[in-house]
Amino acid sequence: MSRASLYIPLGVFVLILGLGYVGFDLGARNELPSALIDKPFPEFQARLLDAPDQTLSREDLLGRPALVNVWATWCPTCLSEHAQLMQISAATDVVIVGVNYKDRPDKAKQWLAQYGNPYDWVLDDRDGLLGIEMGVYGAPETFLLNAKGEVVYKRVGDINPRIWRDELAPRLRQLGIVMTMDNTDTGAD
Amino acid sequence: MIPELGNFALTLAGVLALGAGGVGLVAPRDEVMQRAAQSMVLGQWSFSFLAFAALTYAFVLDDFSVAYVANHSNSLLPWIYKVSAVWGGHEGSFLLWILIMGTWMLAFCLRSGQYPQHFTTRAIGVLSLLNLGFICFALFTSNPFLRLIPLTPADGADLNPLLQDFGLIVHPPLLYAGYVGLAIPFALAVVALLEGRIDATWARWTRTWTNMAWAFLTCGITLGSWWAYYELGWGGWWFWDPVENASFMPWLAATALVHSLSVTENRGTFKSWTLLLAITAFSFSLLGAFIVRSGVLTSVHSFAVDPERGMYILIFLALVVGGSLTLYALRASQTQVKVSYGVLSREFFMLINNVIMVVSLAVVLWGTLAPIGYEAISGGRISIGTPFFNAFFVPLGLLLLCALAFLPVLNWKRTKTQVLNSVYQAMAIAAVIGVLVWFALDPATILVAAAVALALWVVITHLKQLVFRALRGSLPAAFIGMTLAHLGFAMGTVGIAITATQSVESDVRMSPQSQVELAGQQVTFTGVTNVKGPNYEAQQGIFILTDPDGRNAFELRPEKRRYLAGGNVMTEAGINPGFFADTYISLGEPLEGGAWAVRLHYKPLVRWVWIGALLMALGGVIAVFDKRYARQRRRVAATQGSAATA
Numbered sequence: 001m002s003r004a005s006l007y008i009p010l011g012v013f014v015l016i017l018g019l020g021y022v023g024f025d026l027g028a029r030n031e032l033p034s035a036l037i038d039k040p041f042p043e044f045q046a047r048l049l050d051a052p053d054q055t056l057s058r059e060d061l062l063g064r065p066a067l068v069n070v071w072a073t074w075c076p077t078c079l080s081e082h083a084q085l086m087q088i089s090a091a092t093d094v095v096i097v098g099v100n101y102k103d104r105p106d107k108a109k110q111w112l113a114q115y116g117n118p119y120d121w122v123l124d125d126r127d128g129l130l131g132i133e134m135g136v137y138g139a140p141e142t143f144l145l146n147a148k149g150e151v152v153y154k155r156v157g158d159i160n161p162r163i164w165r166d167e168l169a170p171r172l173r174q175l176g177i178v179m180t181m182d183n184t185d186t187g188a189d
Numbered sequence: 190m191i192p193e194l195g196n197f198a199l200t201l202a203g204v205l206a207l208g209a210g211g212v213g214l215v216a217p218r219d220e221v222m223q224r225a226a227q228s229m230v231l232g233q234w235s236f237s238f239l240a241f242a243a244l245t246y247a248f249v250l251d252d253f254s255v256a257y258v259a260n261h262s263n264s265l266l267p268w269i270y271k272v273s274a275v276w277g278g279h280e281g282s283f284l285l286w287i288l289i290m291g292t293w294m295l296a297f298c299l300r301s302g303q304y305p306q307h308f309t310t311r312a313i314g315v316l317s318l319l320n321l322g323f324i325c326f327a328l329f330t331s332n333p334f335l336r337l338i339p340l341t342p343a344d345g346a347d348l349n350p351l352l353q354d355f356g357l358i359v360h361p362p363l364l365y366a367g368y369v370g371l372a373i374p375f376a377l378a379v380v381a382l383l384e385g386r387i388d389a390t391w392a393r394w395t396r397t398w399t400n401m402a403w404a405f406l407t408c409g410i411t412l413g414s415w416w417a418y419y420e421l422g423w424g425g426w427w428f429w430d431p432v433e434n435a436s437f438m439p440w441l442a443a444t445a446l447v448h449s450l451s452v453t454e455n456r457g458t459f460k461s462w463t464l465l466l467a468i469t470a471f472s473f474s475l476l477g478a479f480i481v482r483s484g485v486l487t488s489v490h491s492f493a494v495d496p497e498r499g500m501y502i503l504i505f506l507a508l509v510v511g512g513s514l515t516l517y518a519l520r521a522s523q524t525q526v527k528v529s530y531g532v533l534s535r536e537f538f539m540l541i542n543n544v545i546m547v548v549s550l551a552v553v554l555w556g557t558l559a560p561i562g563y564e565a566i567s568g569g570r571i572s573i574g575t576p577f578f579n580a581f582f583v584p585l586g587l588l589l590l591c592a593l594a595f596l597p598v599l600n601w602k603r604t605k606t607q608v609l610n611s612v613y614q615a616m617a618i619a620a621v622i623g624v625l626v627w628f629a630l631d632p633a634t635i636l637v638a639a640a641v642a643l644a645l646w647v648v649i650t651h652l653k654q655l656v657f658r659a660l661r662g663s664l665p666a667a668f669i670g671m672t673l674a675h676l677g678f679a680m681g682t683v684g685i686a687i688t689a690t691q692s693v694e695s696d697v698r699m700s701p702q703s704q705v706e707l708a709g710q711q712v713t714f715t716g717v718t719n720v721k722g723p724n725y726e727a728q729q730g731i732f733i734l735t736d737p738d739g740r741n742a743f744e745l746r747p748e749k750r751r752y753l754a755g756g757n758v759m760t761e762a763g764i765n766p767g768f769f770a771d772t773y774i775s776l777g778e779p780l781e782g783g784a785w786a787v788r789l790h791y792k793p794l795v796r797w798v799w800i801g802a803l804l805m806a807l808g809g810v811i812a813v814f815d816k817r818y819a820r821q822r823r824r825v826a827a828t829q830g831s832a833a834t835a
Contacts, residue, residue: 003522006461006517006518006521006522007518009465009468009469009514009517009518010511010514010515010517010518013472013510013511013514014511016476016554016558017503017506017507017510017511019558021503074342074343074344075342076337076341076342132758
């Protein structure tokens with residue numbers, strides 16, 4: 001082996017490292033994919049939290065865009081995104097459906113009374129069956145449905161000001177949702 | 190309070206790692222400093238242990254104010270899984286990594302009497318700096334002790350049900366012991382380069398550590414494969430998944446290292462090559478960690494995707510691997526020795542082994558990284574699957590078997606051609622049996638018959654030499670270890686060849702009381718019952734396996750489990766294990782009318798794959814107990830004793 005050939009391993013490594021860097025850069029841009037993206041939201045029928053004798057089904061979500069937000073009182077992140085949801089509900093006319101996931105109805109009602117209710121409807125999914133249909137990893141998760149009831153976007157994790165500004169607000173606007181505030185950057189607190 | 194103490198203990202371990210690293214590199218010849226470095230290793234281990242114990246304590250007591258515990262445990266979880274959940278997620282498994290690193294360093298200190306103190310101290314310095322890197326990673330990017338206050342949840346999110354299993358309890362510790370153990374040959378190689386000294390004693394010493402780490406790695410990979418087989422419900426045992434590849438690459442490099450160290454020890458050649466392999470093997474351990482932790486490649490195994498972590502590992506990798514390879518480029522030429530040997534010599538056949546291992550490594554590396562490169566250039570996604578790997582590994586494996594068959598009779602330097610007669614006799618026997626196997630196979634494939642014949646050839650030549658040596662009364666442990674490892678490889682190859690081509694798989698719809706035939710057995714589905722586990726509810730299918738005439742009934746109960754805390758649905762396969770074949774049943778989806786989609790597998794010799802791998806690991810360990818290593822320890826002890834009295 002000549003002296004120069006001893007540098008070959010180093011060269012190969014630099015090459016791999018460069019590739020790793022590029023791949024890393026790509027990896028960071030990936031969103032967690034959902035099997036439901038661009039597919040119809042699953043058929044369901046679930047009881048309303050505040051009116052257990054009434055049910056909501058997929059047909060009720062058709063005709064206009066809707067946000068479906070999976071939440072629970074046992075989920076600390078849900079509380080931290082709650083203020084953002086309140087602002088969205090106040091500032092836009094988008095329908096927000098809450099899926100109260102694996103929770104106790106009495107606790108959920110108390111929670112909404114205490115912190116405010118951003119939802120047009122809250123579904124009672126205490127045994128998590130709807131969650132399974134939706135392919136929920138955990139709470140919070142948010143699905144954006146278009147007027148045809150197809151999932152156009154899914155967020156695993158909280159809706160924070162950055163996600164609202166960069167991901168959600170532009171998509172809502174694209175779907176024709178009216179923003180009543182002059183600045184979409186609602187949560188720049 | 191206890192988690193904060195754990196955090197503090199981990200910080201102290203980091204401070205001691207910095208101290209030992211500084212001492213090892215600045216003042217390796219100072220006697221007081223040497224002792225200080227050793228005691229700081231004990232300190233690193235003790236504080237890592239305390240940190241680990243603190244996290245375990247938080248798990249056992251269901252302290253859900255600790256974020257990591259809240260995310261990976263649940264009050265309903267059986268206690269044994271509460272303990273194993275400590276390493277069920279990214280942060281905790283990295284803490285385990287650090288504890289294992291500390292344990293290896295401690296073992297290294299305790300067995301360091303065999304080599305000059307300044308050499309050992311420098312090696313401790315290198316190891317401590319590596320450990321410092323690991324500890325900083327844990328503290329700054331993946332701290333398992335962070336609290337959820339005041340938003341403490343009432344109960345935890347539960348451990349991923351896939352990981353609630355015996356396999357997970359032992360798989361990561363073994364695998365990490367292998368990964369991290371390779372740090373010791375790495376450190377010894379770096380110090381050898383720094384000191385410009387590499388001799389037979391160095392090689393013998395490095396070999397002991399390499400063999401042990403390699404054996405752990407082998408066991409860890411084997412267990413992972415076994416776990417995937419029975420827990421994922423797909424009936425496969427190796428998927429060429431990026432994370433599997435990440436563990437396979439250091440294994441290939443370490444296997445090459447084990448062999449090239451043997452040449453360096455016995456013949457004083459292959460020196461710079463051995464050093465490069467030692468660096469490579471550990472580098473691939475780190476690369477494996479990068480691949481798994483950074484989210485570059487998403488896979489079932491990845492715990493979390495976090496850009497900060499990925500960037501940290503990338504920089505750490507650049508420093509450690511880039512630094513050591515630069516050192517190698519600058520210093521390795523000092524170690525060049527010209528030694529001649531013939532084609533019919535152990536040296537040459539070790540070279541064949543090394544070439545095959547390195548080519549395999551390149552193939553796996555390409556198969557793992559090419560998708561990333563492709564995405565970077567074209568923006569599209571491709572996946573490289575089994576056909577790509579088979580195209581290389583089938584011929585490489587067969588070639589390796591051919592080379593192995595000769596090995597037992599070969600001497601160092603050169604071998605008389607007459608001794609090959611016995612090898613050719615064995616080949617004739619194996620070839621006849623191979624032809625018979627070819628006719629017996631369905632579907633007939635010449636490659637499978639060739640694999641069986643070549644493996645048999647390897648077995649015959651090895652056993653013959655074993656008996657021959659035993660009769661002559663010279664049977665060193667190293668030879669027994671080598672024979673076992675090579676027999677294990679032959680056995681594993683047969684297992685792979687047969688199970689990959691002769692398995693029977695059928696996906697069928699079965700209604701209660703219906704029967705199907707599977708590879709000569711009658712499978713009767715009697716129905717599904719509901720059962721309740723500690724933290725899940727399951728639908729359990731009951732299947733009766735019988736011979737065609739209705740005898741030898743065996744019951745299998747595969748389950749479809751729904752875990753209460755996370756709502757996850759898991760498949761638990763029912764397996765009738767056997768030395769010669771497994772019958773494997775997993776429940777698919779319920780269909781109308783009480784019927785179920787059922788997946789039935791008949792997998793001949795699948796267990797040989799794992800038994801073969803375990804034999805290899807056992808061989809590696811036995812070889813460490815060869816007398817010449819014990820002699821070396823005694824000799825060093827004696828010289829130290831006389832030095833003390835003088």
